[in-house]
Amino acid sequence: MQLQRARPEDVAPIRQVAIAAYAPYIRRIGRKPAPMLADFPALIAAGAVWTLAEIADIIGFIVLRQIGESLHLENVAVHPERHGEGHGRTLLDFAEAEARRRGLGKLDLYTNALMTENLALYTLLGWRETGRRRENGFDRVYFEKDVAPAE
Template sequence: MIAPDAALPTWTIRRAGRDEAPLLAALVERAYAAWVPVIGRRPAPMDDDYAARCAAGEAFVLTDPGGMAGLCVLEDRPDHLYLDNVALEPARQGEGLGRALLDFAEAEARRRGYGEIRLLTNALMARNIALYAARGYREWDRRREHGFSRVFMRKALAA
C-alpha cells in the first residue's frame, strides 16, 4: 500500500479482493468506453477476466472515501513487471490518480526486484502514448497483434 500524496484526497492502493471482480469489470467498461469509437472495437481490457485477475493477486484498486476510483493490473514476467492495465473512473481523470497508479506500479516493480516495467497501448490512443512517454516510457516495438495495432513501451527503473 502506498501512502497518499498530501495534494490528493485520502486514498489507498491495495490488492483487489476476489469479490470485487464485478466492480473492476464495471470500472473498466466506463473507463474504456470512449475508446471504442476511436479504435473501432472494444479495447482488450474491457474483455479481461477480472475474477481470474483478482484470484491471481494481479489486480490492485485505488480507493478513497468516495469508493473505487481506479485500478491497475500487474503481471510478473521473467525479466520485468508488466503493467497490463490502468483504468480510472472517467469523472476522476485529471486528479493525479493515474499518476498515483503509475507510481505504485513502478514502486511495486522495484519492490519485486525488477529493473524494468513494460506496457502496451493501442496505436490510436495517442493521448496515452504521450502520457507514458512523458513518464519516461520508451517505445520499443509496434505490431499488429490479436487484431489490434499495438505500441509496446518500457521504462528502465533506477534502483
C-alpha cells in the first residue's frame, strides 16, 4: 500500500471511491451525503487530500485540513470492495500521525447522524462526541480525539 498526497490526475478515481462509499447512504439520508458533493480538484490543489493506493488503484482517501489548533478530518473513505481489510484504520492512523507531525493535540470530525455505523466506530476508536447540530440540511454529530505528542 502506498499513502501519498493526491495529484490532479487522481480526481476521477477519488470521486469513484467517494461515490461507491457513500451511495448506500443516499436512501437513508434522503439525498447525497456531503462528501459526495466535495470539490475534489480544489481540495487536491490545496494539498488537503491523501490517497491510499495498491499498485496504481486508489482504494481510499482522506481529506485533512488544519483549523486552528486541530486537524479536521473532513472526509475518509475506502472503496466498499476493500472494506474489512484495515484500510480505514490505516487512514485514521495517518491522520493522527499528521496531527502529531504538525504539533497539534487534537483531531476533529463530524459525521451524519444517520450514519450509525460511523457513530459506533468513532466511539470504539476513542473519539468523544462533542455536539450535534443541523447544518446545510444535514444532522451532524461532532467528535474530537486527543493526539498524544510525539515521543
